[in-house]
Amino acid sequence: MKIGIVGSGYVGTTIAACFADLGHEVMNVDVDESVVTALNDGEAPIDEPGLDDLLDRYAGETLYATTEYEDLVDFAPDAIFLALPTPAQEDGSIDTAIIEAGAESLGRILADVDGYPTVVVKSTVVPGTTEEIVGPILERESGGEVGVDFGLAMNPEFLREGSAVSDFTDPDKLVFGTSDDRARETLEAVYAPLTDDREVPVVDTGVREAELIKYANNAFLAAKVSLINEIGNICKAYGVDAYEVADAIGLDDRIGEQFLRSGVGWGGSCFPKDVDALVAAARDAGYDPQLLQAAIDVNDRQPERMLDLMDDHVDVEGERVAVLGLAFKPGTDDIRNSRAIPIIEGLQARGAEVIAYDPNDGAKAAMRERFPDVEYLAGPSPTLSGAHAALIVTDWPEFADLDLEFDLMSNSVVIDGRRIVDRREGITYEGLTW
Numbered sequence: 001m002k003i004g005i006v007g008s009g010y011v012g013t014t015i016a017a018c019f020a021d022l023g024h025e026v027m028n029v030d031v032d033e034s035v036v037t038a039l040n041d042g043e044a045p046i047d048e049p050g051l052d053d054l055l056d057r058y059a060g061e062t063l064y065a066t067t068e069y070e071d072l073v074d075f076a077p078d079a080i081f082l083a084l085p086t087p088a089q090e091d092g093s094i095d096t097a098i099i100e101a102g103a104e105s106l107g108r109i110l111a112d113v114d115g116y117p118t119v120v121v122k123s124t125v126v127p128g129t130t131e132e133i134v135g136p137i138l139e140r141e142s143g144g145e146v147g148v149d150f151g152l153a154m155n156p157e158f159l160r161e162g163s164a165v166s167d168f169t170d171p172d173k174l175v176f177g178t179s180d181d182r183a184r185e186t187l188e189a190v191y192a193p194l195t196d197d198r199e200v201p202v203v204d205t206g207v208r209e210a211e212l213i214k215y216a217n218n219a220f221l222a223a224k225v226s227l228i229n230e231i232g233n234i235c236k237a238y239g240v241d242a243y244e245v246a247d248a249i250g251l252d253d254r255i256g257e258q259f260l261r262s263g264v265g266w267g268g269s270c271f272p273k274d275v276d277a278l279v280a281a282a283r284d285a286g287y288d289p290q291l292l293q294a295a296i297d298v299n300d301r302q303p304e305r306m307l308d309l310m311d312d313h314v315d316v317e318g319e320r321v322a323v324l325g326l327a328f329k330p331g332t333d334d335i336r337n338s339r340a341i342p343i344i345e346g347l348q349a350r351g352a353e354v355i356a357y358d359p360n361d362g363a364k365a366a367m368r369e370r371f372p373d374v375e376y377l378a379g380p381s382p383t384l385s386g387a388h389a390a391l392i393v394t395d396w397p398e399f400a401d402l403d404l405e406f407d408l409m410s411n412s413v414v415i416d417g418r419r420i421v422d423r424r425e426g427i428t429y430e431g432l433t434w
C-alpha cells in the first residue's frame, strides 16, 4: 500500500519507518526543511532506538520525504496519516491550530489524489475534533465529501518515547475509529502485516470513542503514577519504603506491576498536556473531573517536595548544585515538561549555581536553550565535583553505577528522585518516597 504521513516528529517519523518495514511505500510531508533533508538522507530527526537503522534501510527506496503537499498527488496514497502536534493552550485545552493548518494544506490537494484516500488522524485530539474540525476543513478545501470522495478515520497512537519502534511493531492493541466501512478496511489493510502474524487485539470503534480512548489511556497511567506518588509521600512520612509497598501491591493482578515507580513525577510531551486537555474538555462539557485535577496537583508538588528535602540538609544559596538527568525519561532526547525544569527553576530561585549533566547530548542542547545560565558538563564526575548537593531527576541506568563520583562533592547530599542510585554508605542519601 501507499501511505502518506503529514508531520515527521516522534510519531510521524516512527510510523513512517515502521510502515516501510511492514512493506508499505511511504511519503512524509513536513514543513521543516531540515527534517525532510534528514529523512531523505536516512537519518532520524529525533533520537529513538532503532530508528536510524530502519531509515537507513528504506530512505530513497520505499520512504521519501518532502516539504510539498502537492507531491502526494502523484504518489496517490491509500491512506494519509496526520501526525501533527496538538499542544495545550494557556488554559490547558487543546490547541488545534496546527492540525487545522495541516488539514487545510492537505484539503487543497486532496481532490487530485486518485481513488478513495482515507485521512487518518493519528494526533491525540479531544472528542469531536476529527469529525467536526478536520473533516469539515478537508471538505471545504477539497470540495469533496467525507464518505463519498475520501475516508476519515481516527487511529490513536500509544507508543512511548525511548521504545517507540518496538512499541509500534509490538502493540498491546490497535484502535480503529471509523464511521464508514471503506475507511475501516483501509486501516485493516494498513496494519495487516502486523496483525496477520501475531495476536493483536483490534478495537473496532467509533471516531469519538477512539479519540477518548487515547486520553483515557494516558489519564489512567498518569493518575496511577500520581497515586503511587501519593502513597509514596505517606510512606516517607512513616519511614516506610514505598518501593517495597509498590512491589507488593503490584502482585495483585487488578493493580499490575507497571507504572508504580514513585518519585519526582511524570513529564514528557504527552501526559501533562493530555491530562490538562481532558480536564479542560470535561469542564467544557459541564463535568468537573476532581480526581484528574488531584493527579495533576500531586504531580506538580513532587519537584517542590524534592527541593524541600534538599533544604532539610543544606542551604544551597551561592553553592554549586548538580542536577543529574535532563530528559523527561531515559532513552530519549526529549525535555518537554521534564521534571528537571521545575527542579532547575527551584534551585535558581534559591540562588544556587546549577551544574547539569544528561547522558543524551540532544537533551543537554535542548535544556541549554531553555536555561543558558546553567553549566552543562560532559559527565557525572565533573558535574558532581565540588557540588554541595546532587539531585537525581531522570532514571538513566548509568546513574545506578555512580559511586566514587559522589566523593568528589564538597558536601555529599544526594536527593534521589527516581530510586536509581545504589550507593548509600558515606553520603547523605534521601529518597523522595522511601
Ligand SMILES: NC(=O)c1ccc[n+]([C@@H]2O[C@H](COP(=O)([O-])OP(=O)(O)OC[C@H]3O[C@@H](n4cnc5c(N)ncnc54)[C@H](O)[C@@H]3O)[C@@H](O)[C@H]2O)c1
Binding pocket: 006, 007, 008, 009, 010, 011, 012, 029, 030, 031, 032, 035, 083, 084, 085, 086, 098, 101, 102, 105, 122, 123, 124, 125, 157, 158, 159, 160, 161, 269, 270
Ligand atoms: N511523542 C509521543 O510519544 C506521542 C505518542 C503518541 C501520540 N502522540 C501525539 O502525536 C501528535 C504528534 O506528536 P509528536 O510528538 O510526533 O510531535 P512533534 O512535535 O515531535 O512533531 C510534529 C512535526 O510536525 C511538523 N509540522 C508542524 N506543522 C506542520 C504542517 N502544517 N504540515 C506538515 N508538518 C508540520 C513539525 O515540523 C514536526 O516535525 C500529538 O498529537 C501527540 O500528542 C505523541
Ligand SMILES: O=c1ccn([C@@H]2O[C@H](COP(=O)(O)OP(=O)(O)O[C@H]3O[C@H](CO)[C@@H](O)[C@H](O)[C@H]3O)[C@@H](O)[C@H]2O)c(=O)[nH]1
Binding pocket: 124, 157, 158, 159, 160, 161, 162, 218, 221, 225, 258, 259, 260, 261, 262, 263, 264, 265, 266, 267, 268, 269, 270, 271, 274, 328, 329
Ligand atoms: O512508574 C512510572 C512510570 C512512568 N513515570 C513517568 O511518567 C512519564 C511518562 O513515561 P512513559 O509513559 O514511559 O513515556 P511517554 O513516552 O510519555 O509515553 C506516554 O505518552 C505517550 C504519548 O501519548 C503514549 O503514547 C504512551 O502510551 C504513554 O505511556 C515519565 O516522566 C516517567 O518518568 C513515573 O514517574 N513512574
